[in-house]
Amino acid sequence: MNTYQIYFLTKKLFVLLFIAVVSQSAFAQKNIKSYTATPDDHLIRPGKRVVYDLYITDTIVNFTGKSVKAQAINGQIPGPTIRFTEGDTAVIHVHNKMKDETSMHWHGILLPNKFDGVPYLETAPIMPGQTHDFIFPLRQTGTYWYHSHTKLQEQSGLFGSIVIESQDKGNKIDQYPDKVLMLSDWTNQNPKNVLRLLKRGSDYFPIKKGAVQSYGEAISKGYGSDKLMMEWMRMPAMDISDIKYDKFFINGKENVDQQEYKAGETVRLRIIDGSASTYFWVQFAGGQMTVVAADGLEVQPIKVDKLLLGVAETYDVLITIPKDGKYELRATPHDVSGQVSTFFGTGTLHKAPDIPKLNYFRIMHSMSQMMMGMKGMQMSAVKNSKLKKAGMLKETPNGMEGKMGASAMKMDMGMGMGMGEMKMDGMQGMDMNSDSVKMKHSGHDRTMKMDDSMKKMDMNSDSEKMTGIDMGGMDMMGMKDDGRGIKMTVPGSMMNSLGGEGKILTYDMLRAKASTEIDSKQPLRTFQLYLTGSMLRYVWSINNKTLSEQDVLSIKKGEKVRFVMHNNTMMEHPMHLHGHFFRVINAQGEYSPLKHTVSVEPMKTVTIEFDANEEKDWFFHCHILYHMNAGMARIVRYQNSPITPEVAQYRGNNPILRESNHPFFWASIAIQSQANYGMFNVSNVRYSFNSDWRFSYDGRYEVTPRLERYLDNRFYLSGYIGAEFKNDTKGGAFLINDEQNAFVGLRYLLPLFIQTDVRISQNGKARFEIGRSDIPISNRIRLGGSWNTDKEYRISTTYILGKNLGLSGNYDSDYGWGAGLRIMY
Ligand SMILES: [Cu+2]
Incomplete structure (x- = not known):
């Protein structure tokens, strides 16, 4: 053996050793596919191990002149932004330095089930004094966040942001400087007491918000009969949020100048609604914002004046700072009970326009009109047999619940298709795969009557051509615009119509960058999920059952799973599925966007579908913290799938199931x-x-x-x-x-x-x-x-x-x- 041979042998050994070490990390050395805009859209190289230590502590904060208890990550609220590049392996040590147990969930991240973080269900709870290691490869890019999934800790400060950059910066949007804007809400009340006040039916929050909707006020403003109508239907005062917050924050602060950006510069804002229960309007005073990603994944760029973020959603938007002046970027809670701003540029201040104050009586009027319209429709509930066939229900959902209530208003709009922007004569275009569907409409008065054959509508059929999200809401509910209700500026969306002037982002505008269709050979499993609840007792549920009463949606690996979500309540519910991206079936058809959280408006139906390509148990729930805690949640369970040993002992006696039945x-x-x-x-x-x-x-x-x-x-x-x-x-x-x-x-x-x-x-x-x-x-x-x-x-x-x-x-x-x-x- 000469020196050359020894040299080559040594080199070979080193290469082998190197490969062995790399294989020890989460990836084998072969490239893997990453999500950026669509599933598996490009190959990435294995990256580095990126280590973070998160220390969870009890703390005291003073945001309003009053010192109150809170919880912090690394001493701050929100916790630090943790940054990675796709291909990296995240190694996150979560140290619980509190007196109470905790957990950490990586919201929107595709990862092995046992690292998803829902305590007792997927991951062991992190007990006081313990450290839990989360290790997972990153096979996606974009803007995400993390938060505690234990009790109401998220409201107390346990949340932070995640940024995953792309590996090759060839994409235009990756070349702009980026800035995370984490939106949050804050109450000085102990969150447990907030929930107790809601359960008690306390008027405390409505009084503070001016949302009581008393008879005196109703009569003096000419809405006495609407008030009577609402009470006749056993509907308490309606509101679009439950809580009066003391503060709203961007990155934990109010009114911060973003001085690092120059005039004329384009900045990629990574906006995260990390609040416990607040939807936010976001506006920029310096011109339109270009939406480039939704829930982390890229979409076809679209310019808007305003967007409404549901709780737990994220949007990436591009803004260009105008040449001179200081421009406000403002977040306004959906109920317009406050606002929070940050500023770009220097010089003369340019403020963003105000979101119109809510007129509760106009909303009430529209709601009561809408319900009177529906009363005439007399649509029946879905039949038991059908729901059983769909593998989900033990009983017929009982129509409109909670804030709604009149027994005459049983309704099942068992459809996920696009009557949203629907013109009446577009009806023929709807493919319901069922010849028993007959809808009649009476021309231009926009009143739709549906005859009895509607009951027979088979919505479990695999209608591939579903388009659009909305049912058109009020429009089709026989509501006449008498000038006393909400002015419908955004077709089919009352919630977006509350935003006032300008172009407002709707889900139907979101278009994926390539087809997101799931292989049609995969067997389809459909669940009709009625989002239900009782405002009277502050119980929130799905198909009339809280998580403590019915816990599992059972699916099989390899299926295409469809959730048809009908919101039968008067509140919005941002529904979140762990561990998967789902298609939000919208007007873009094949290019329907992928999301992890989708907001379902009152009285609306949204259909999502996902490729069941995982294993084990994943949580699915409303991301309004208090709705989740009061029962609006399910476990999506892969059949015949192993149980992670660290949580096996809790199967059958799971504290997160008991939580919604807490006295x-x-x-x-x-x-x-x-x-x-x-x-x-x-x-x-x-x-x-x-x-x-x-x-x-x-x-x-x-x-x-x-x-x-x-x-x-x-x-x-x-x-x-x-x-x-x-x-x-x-x-x-x-x-x-x-x-x-x-x-x-x-x-x-x-x-x-x-x-x-x-x-x-x-x-x-x-x-x-x-x-x-x-x-x-x-x-x-x-x-x-x-x-x-x-x-x-x-x-x-x-x-x-x-x-x-x-x-x-x-x-x-x-x-x-x-x-x-x-x-x-
Ligand atoms: Cu909810």
Whole structure:
């Protein structure tokens, strides 16, 4: 062997060793395919290992002049931006330095299931003091984010952004300087208490937002009959968000000057809605924004004046900073309850236009018009057999739930196709693959009647030619534009129409850069998913079941899976699927864009479909944190797939399933001049243990504890067992009651929120009671009254002072007049 041979042998050995080391990293040395604009659209080389350490701590913040508890990542809110290049292997050590357990989810990232981060389901929870290592290769580019998936921690500060750059910078949009803009919402309230207030039905947030929609205000503004109509349908005051936030932030701050960019420069903004429950309008004062990516993946560039980001969505937009002046980039929450800005350029300030304030009565008017329109349609619910065939349901969804409610309004718009921008004569173009579909329309009055054959519409059929997202909403709901409702500036979208002037981005404008169609040879599995809920009890569900009641959507690897999502509530729901990109079927047909989160407007239907190319369990849920926590979630489970050992022990007894059935407690006590009146309630999804009581200061009292179970999907009907302890003798000893009864009863909520109650006691005595509480007379005044067949009656009023305090007064047929202070918890 000469030196040359030794040299070559050594070199060969080194090469072999090198290959062995590289193979140790997440990739073999062969190139893999990456997502940029479409699945698998280009080859990438294996990159480097990029290591991050994230330290999760309890912290104290002061955003509003008041110090409150929060949670931070590496000492900051939001956490740091973690940057990679496609092909890299992410190595992220998450260190839990808090007293509570935590978790971390990498939102929008395609990764091995056990690193997705949903605790107990995919990944072990990260207990206090523990470090969890997340190691996954990156096979996509774009703008994403990460957040805790434990309880309500995301609201407390546990979120941050992810940027994945492309490997070859040949693409034009990769050559601009980029800037992450992470949008968020902040409340000084403990998020647990926020959810409790929502469950209690507290008026605290509506009062602070001016969204009570009282009778007084409705009548004075000429919307009295609309208010009555809404209450007739058992719909509480409507709003497009649940919470009044104290602050909104861009990258954790307000009003920051972005000084690093020059006039004339084009900047790629990576905008992320990392809020817990806020949709944001985004506008730039310096000209139109060019949308170049949605949820991380590139789309055909489109210029717009405004875009509305749903919770958890991301958009990349290009802005060009004009030659002179300082230009505002503004984010406005959808309910216009505040705003937050950042500025580009220097010199004279140019402000972005204001988003019009919400006119709740106009919205109410449009909603009630829309519902009256639908009432005429009398569309039936999907048949059981059909839903069973689709592999999903044990029961028929019960029509319109929650904020909606009239029983006459059963509706199943079992279609994911494009009646959105539909002109009536475009109807023939709709391919429903079903000859039983007959739709009639009456020419130009834009009122659509659908006959009974609609019921037979087979929506499980594989209609490949679905186009468009919307059903056209109000337009087709028989709503006439009488000038008193929402002006529909964006066809088919009431939520986008709230944005005012200018060109507004809609989903139908999003076009993928190449075909996203899934192989038609893959067997199709369709789920009809009704987004349902009850605003009355703040329970959110899918097909009338919370996650705690029905958890799994079962699929098979190799299928094409389609979710037809019908929003039967009055709120928007940004639906997010872990571990996959799905096609949002829109007007672009074959070029329908790929997303990981899609917002479904009230009363609208959106169809998504994805290639079931994964394994194990993936979470699917509404990304409004409080909706998810209250039950609007499912597990997408691959059949016959192994369970990750670290979570195997939780299968069958999963804390994330129990979470949506968590009991909440609230109570109220009125200390009045003649007596003490009170109630408490401990309540989960189906059960409530509650009691009313009154004690007069002359020794009389009455206490009626009940255990109540809700029997229907709308939570109108409940059955209960209870007891009554009563003393009618003045001066009687407190603990001696002269009457004590056990009884069974039924309660039913009538239109106008009139509560009826029939009960029969153990001695056969029946009693009927009727009453209504909390009639909103003005912003802060509530009126109530009740009467029963024992000839007891009561009228009462409360003036709400704050979250926990009110002035109260009443007349009670037994105890007489009185007034005092009401404490509400
Ligand atoms: Cu939701």
